[in-house]
Amino acid sequence: MDKDAALDSPAVPPEQHATKMAPRTLSPTSYIVLGLLDREPGTPYELKNRVARGLGNFWTVQHAQLYTETARLAEEGLLTERSESEGRRRKTYSITKTGQKALAEWLADSTTGRTELRDLALLKIFFGADPASIAPAQLEIHRARLAHFESIYETLRDIGFPRGILLTVEAGIGHARESVRFWSSLV
Amino acid sequence: MDKDAALDSPAVPPEQHATKMAPRTLSPTSYIVLGLLDREPGTPYELKNRVARGLGNFWTVQHAQLYTETARLAEEGLLTERSESEGRRRKTYSITKTGQKALAEWLADSTTGRTELRDLALLKIFFGADPASIAPAQLEIHRARLAHFESIYETLRDIGFPRGILLTVEAGIGHARESVRFWSSLV
């Protein structure tokens, strides 16, 4: 009933030939790396900067993850790795056909589960914290976020960013507005 | 022959007396456990059920965590542990004064950071998935959530649940509405 056959012939802790391993289930972080590299090859450090500039607004990634995750994905054949020969020997990663296929499949799958709120401030309220004492700080945070999103929205739209990205900013604006509304009612 | 018997009890890496250890930084999971036990003592399994019934609506916890986290907190003196002597030897945990203090401090601290959206569906959109193909499933999910929240809200309010809990449900309703609005615009 479980997904992968864990049962067959162990005896040899396999490993070694990188090509075509039993594919683990990729994590969101994996797809972030694939998605970014699909736009353009780059080093982990560059990826870090791209995240900081765009995606980081609603989904941050630890920079160390970008090193480990690119290495894993290369090991699994979803990326290729090209080291520069002098100095830092930075590794530039590019997505492979296999990687693009994995990414495309993930993008096409519409059955992604629900998202939890996981808001620390709400958690405190749930456990009996005084709303009035939490609310001002939250209100401040969400107002700032709202302003930020609204400002980058203008910019991005004017310079013709892809619709997908604009949509995520719109979603951010919507949720920020809702948060402002909610916490406003508690101050 | 060699100075210290290789294996156990070497040199004394301190530890041992549970009382007053250097306190690690508690995680959200820690506070969930503390918060739940502050209402009423219970076994990890009971906690699991309480989470499933209430909190799980916006913050799920893996049941295995409830075993490890209660053990850790007891070790640290924030909980006490009482084993039943027959059968399963279930362990019932209660919060200590120290634990209540830690919880109260956390609840009182209003400087909790912002929350990320971290929505998989949005992530897909960001990376170029076709909104129209994602939207119907999302719409369905958020509509169901909205209905669910609205229904439990009535119930909880009628039986006089604490305000904090009602507020979290209200927040859930608000965000669900916003999500419905957002995804509706993309179908």
Add this chain to the structure above:
DNA sequence: ACCGTCATGTAATCGGTTACATGATTCT
């Protein structure tokens, strides 16, 4: 009495976070 399922718990694994380390660059 046995079987299937639910209740309850532990162990192994893995990703993520934090801390550390070293190579470049700028400034004085």
Add this chain to the structure above:
DNA sequence: AGAATCATGTAACCGATTACATGACGGT
């Protein structure tokens, strides 16, 4: 040139997810 700072990378640790394991219980 040396110090300070930034860029870039690796390693250690720890919590969380997953898988596994065993006890209890209802039904036939």
